[in-house]
Amino acid sequence: MQLKRKLTGALSLASCSLLGLPTAQAESQWDIETAVMYYSEKDRVTAIEPILGMKKELSDDEFLKLKFTLDSLTGASASGAVPSTQVQTFSTPSGNDTYVVAANETPLDPTFFDTRAQFSLGWDKPIKRTLRRNLGFNISKEYDFTSIAGNASWTWDTNLRNTSYTIGANIELDWIEPEGGAPLPLSSQDPDSSPPILRDGDSKQKQVYDLLLGVTQIIDRSSLVQFNLSLSLADGYLNDPYKLVSVVDSTAGPNEGEPVDQIYENRPDTRQRSALYSRYKKQLTNRDIFSISYRFMSDDWGIDSHTVDVSYRWRLNNGYFIQPGIRYYEQSAAHFYRYFLLDGDAIPGTVTADYRLGELTTQTIGVKFGYSGNKNNNWSIRLERYTQSGESHPDVAIGQLVNQNLYPDVDATIIQFNYAFLW
Amino acid sequence: MVIEVKESMPDFSISIDNRITRIRFRCMASPCEVLIDSQDLALAHEIAACAVGEATRIEHKFSRYLDGNLIYQINHSPGEFVELDAEADRLIAFAFQCYDLSEGLFDITSGILQKIWRFDGKHPVPTQRQVDELLPFIGLDRISYDKKRLKLPEGMQIDLGGIGKEYAVDQITGLLRNQYKPGILINLGGDIAITGMRQSGEQWFIGIEDPDRSQQASSMLKMRRGAIATSGDANRYILHRGKRYGHILNPKTGWPVEGSPRSVTVGADTCTDAGIIATLAMLQGKYAEEFLERQGLKYHCHR
Numbered sequence: 137m138q139l140k141r142k143l144t145g146a147l148s149l150a151s152c153s154l155l156g157l158p159t160a161q162a163e164s165q166w167d168i169e170t171a172v173m174y175y176s177e178k179d180r181v182t183a184i185e186p187i188l189g190m191k192k193e194l195s196d197d198e199f200l201k202l203k204f205t206l207d208s209l210t211g212a213s214a215s216g217a218v219p220s221t222q223v224q225t226f227s228t229p230s231g232n233d234t235y236v237v238a239a240n241e242t243p244l245d246p247t248f249f250d251t252r253a254q255f256s257l258g259w260d261k262p263i264k265r266t267l268r269r270n271l272g273f274n275i276s277k278e279y280d281f282t283s284i285a286g287n288a289s290w291t292w293d294t295n296l297r298n299t300s301y302t303i304g305a306n307i308e309l310d311w312i313e314p315e316g317g318a319p320l321p322l323s324s325q326d327p328d329s330s331p332p333i334l335r336d337g338d339s340k341q342k343q344v345y346d347l348l349l350g351v352t353q354i355i356d357r358s359s360l361v362q363f364n365l366s367l368s369l370a371d372g373y374l375n376d377p378y379k380l381v382s383v384v385d386s387t388a389g390p391n392e393g394e395p396v397d398q399i400y401e402n403r404p405d406t407r408q409r410s411a412l413y414s415r416y417k418k419q420l421t422n423r424d425i426f427s428i429s430y431r432f433m434s435d436d437w438g439i440d441s442h443t444v445d446v447s448y449r450w451r452l453n454n455g456y457f458i459q460p461g462i463r464y465y466e467q468s469a470a471h472f473y474r475y476f477l478l479d480g481d482a483i484p485g486t487v488t489a490d491y492r493l494g495e496l497t498t499q500t501i502g503v504k505f506g507y508s509g510n511k512n513n514n515w516s517i518r519l520e521r522y523t524q525s526g527e528s529h530p531d532v533a534i535g536q537l538v539n540q541n542l543y544p545d546v547d548a549t550i551i552q553f554n555y556a557f558l559w
Numbered sequence: 560m561v562i563e564v565k566e567s568m569p570d571f572s573i574s575i576d577n578r579i580t581r582i583r584f585r586c587m588a589s590p591c592e593v594l595i596d597s598q599d600l601a602l603a604h605e606i607a608a609c610a611v612g613e614a615t616r617i618e619h620k621f622s623r624y625l626d627g628n629l630i631y632q633i634n635h636s637p638g639e640f641v642e643l644d645a646e647a648d649r650l651i652a653f654a655f656q657c658y659d660l661s662e663g664l665f666d667i668t669s670g671i672l673q674k675i676w677r678f679d680g681k682h683p684v685p686t687q688r689q690v691d692e693l694l695p696f697i698g699l700d701r702i703s704y705d706k707k708r709l710k711l712p713e714g715m716q717i718d719l720g721g722i723g724k725e726y727a728v729d730q731i732t733g734l735l736r737n738q739y740k741p742g743i744l745i746n747l748g749g750d751i752a753i754t755g756m757r758q759s760g761e762q763w764f765i766g767i768e769d770p771d772r773s774q775q776a777s778s779m780l781k782m783r784r785g786a787i788a789t790s791g792d793a794n795r796y797i798l799h800r801g802k803r804y805g806h807i808l809n810p811k812t813g814w815p816v817e818g819s820p821r822s823v824t825v826g827a828d829t830c831t832d833a834g835i836i837a838t839l840a841m842l843q844g845k846y847a848e849e850f851l852e853r854q855g856l857k858y859h860c861h862r
Contacts, residue, residue: 137662137664137809137811138843138846138850139661139662139664139839139850140853141853142838142853142854143660143661143836143854144827144832144836144854144855144856146656146660147656147657147832147835148827148828148829148837150653150656150657150660150830151653151654151729151829151831151835152829152834153649153652154649154650154652154653154726155726155729155730155829155831156733157733157829192666227560264705265704265705266657266700294700296659296662296663296700297657297659309655351809415806437633486804536831
């Protein structure tokens with residue numbers, strides 16, 4: 137068998153530790169990674185997200201990782217209600233105020249404003265020579281939402297470290313305290329009545345359980361494949377308390393398709409998902425890196441999704457690189473997704489008009505440019521353009537809705553700056 | 560001027576020749592010497608006690624040919640965990656790292672192949688069946704190793720012979736470098752390291768033995784720093800069906816490597832590094848030079 141690698145670097149590290157000699161980096165330092173992400177949807181949500189990641193080698197191959205994220209969101213997102221030829225009046229989530237949406241405009245919930253703080257802690261430790269254990273803890277807090285989660289995973293290297301198997305589990309507990317209380321599912325929102333919104337308690341809860349099985353296989357010195365299977369079960373309050381479904385007039389005539397009522401959505405109280413992720417990564421002879429991944433996800437809400445992600449990291453001189461990438465995503469609609477409901481028809485037990493649960497495709501095209509020549513000081517900037525689109529004029533549209541855009545595109549720009557250094 | 564000094568335990572002799580003090584002794588089945596760039600006899604005695612003591616200590620602790628030591632205990636306790644002290648743990652961890660780095664070619668469990676392979680010209684080449692019977696007992700990955708504990712399955716053995724001598728050279732070099740100012744050269748059976756330059760600023764000259772003419776140095780190597788190690792032994796080989804098999808055995812096939820150089824000498828910062836690279840080069844057979852070129856170290860390959 138021919139050994140085609142240069143072994144001397146790793147070998148002298150090993151022998152320095154055998155002989156008790158100082159190695160190049162004797163004192164363990166913090167690896168600090170900072171990032172700021174700016175996300176902006178045209179006419180909709182804008183988010184600014186600073187991230188601070190810290191990693192330290194506690195002892196031989198044992199790592200502590202800390203991560204702080206702060207998200208600040210402003211703007212509005214589509215509420216699920218359909219546009220009308222008339223001015224529409226909606227109640228704010230608190231029920232204390234109203235807002236109007238101009239004729240022929242997609243109703244947005246304009247009071248959307250939130251800040252999310254997140255902290256995660258990871259402890260990665262070798263248990264045996266070929267077995268690693270990772271324990272993690274995560275807490276996240278925003279105005280109406282609190283989440284805590286714990287996870288554990290084990291990675292076993294075998295076949296001369298060419299094959300790794302991972303098994304992991306995550307448990308997450310979430311508390312949702314919607315503004316003004318949780319609306320009663322399927323009840324009408326009526327700014328003219330008192331109260332305008334019927335309530336179903338102040339606080340709701342859900343639990344999410346995840347199981348991950350993974351295998352990574354090194355094919356040769358320059359390429360690897362990875363497969364992950366993940367199973368997830370969410371149980372509890374899975375509604376978005378701010379999303380509406382319009383009930384429209386179905387009688388032929390000038391009012392056909394005009395909203396007569398707005399009701400709060402209701403989703404099933406469990407969701408089972410399974411996902412298969414595969415990735416192939418290859419370092420070419422010029423040390424450029426090509427990566428392609430595919431993910432299939434299927435859940436018992438009827439959503440099947442496919443994601444393909446391709447990137448190419450092109451090595452420039454002096455440690456600089458440029459990495460173009462594209463991602464394509466498509467999903468089918470949840471079986472209880474409706475653009476709207478018809479007046480006079482029985483209201484289904486579960487229904488949503490949340491565009492995120494409809495049939496949609498997204499395309500992301502981006503480029504990352506950076507410098508990774510020095511561990512003590514490297515940076516990158518990422519620029520991405522994201523487009524989400526669905527069926528704007530579905531066949532089910534009737535009356536005035538035929539002329540309305542029932543699924544407006546979402547166009548977003550993402551800019552992220554990363555800077556990493558040793559401390 | 561030659562002064563013979565006998566010490567009770569262990570045996571060594573000291574002589575002074577051409578401004579260099581030479582300590583000779585035998586250890587690890589090899590002739591060993593320590594050269595000191597000084598003519599101070601008292602100093603030579605101190606250094607001899609330190610070097611010979613350390614070499615003997617390592618041999619007694621890690622030789623698999625001695626009864627009752629840690630390696631004996633490990634090899635004779637199949638299915639049981641044996642506790643390792645800090646030094647043994649470092650050596651075993653290093654052996655595992657070398658096993659991983661070499662993709663299984665450097666394997667301290669391959670010693671049992673010597674039961675069937677005798678490179679003395681008297682024993683015949685073993686049959687494939689004999690080899691196949693031993694292969695299930697080779698492979699470092701079959702050993703349970705937690706931090707500081709080791710357990711061998713029944714039928715397996717470990718042998719640190721492949722790193723012990725080089726490790727001893729580095730240990731002695733480390734001890735002497737910290738304590739003594741004159742340049743010192745440590746040579747255990749051809750594995751060599753120096754603590755520093757000679758006082759005159761001259762380099763150390765090392766003769767490399769020509770495997771065909773074993774008492775004569777065939778080429779000279781100059782050393783300022785670091786270490787060298789040699790793998791290969793011209794006098795140990797088997798001719799079988801017209802092919803010449805050196806004594807380097809491939810732990811994966813159980814057969815000697817075809818097309819190995821007769822010897823490989825490598826220079827590196829530590830004798831341990833040099834020894835591993837030299838051994839792996841031998842295991843690369845006809846690709847030895849290609850492998851050595853890739854490592855970017857100084858080497859001498861004798862075919």
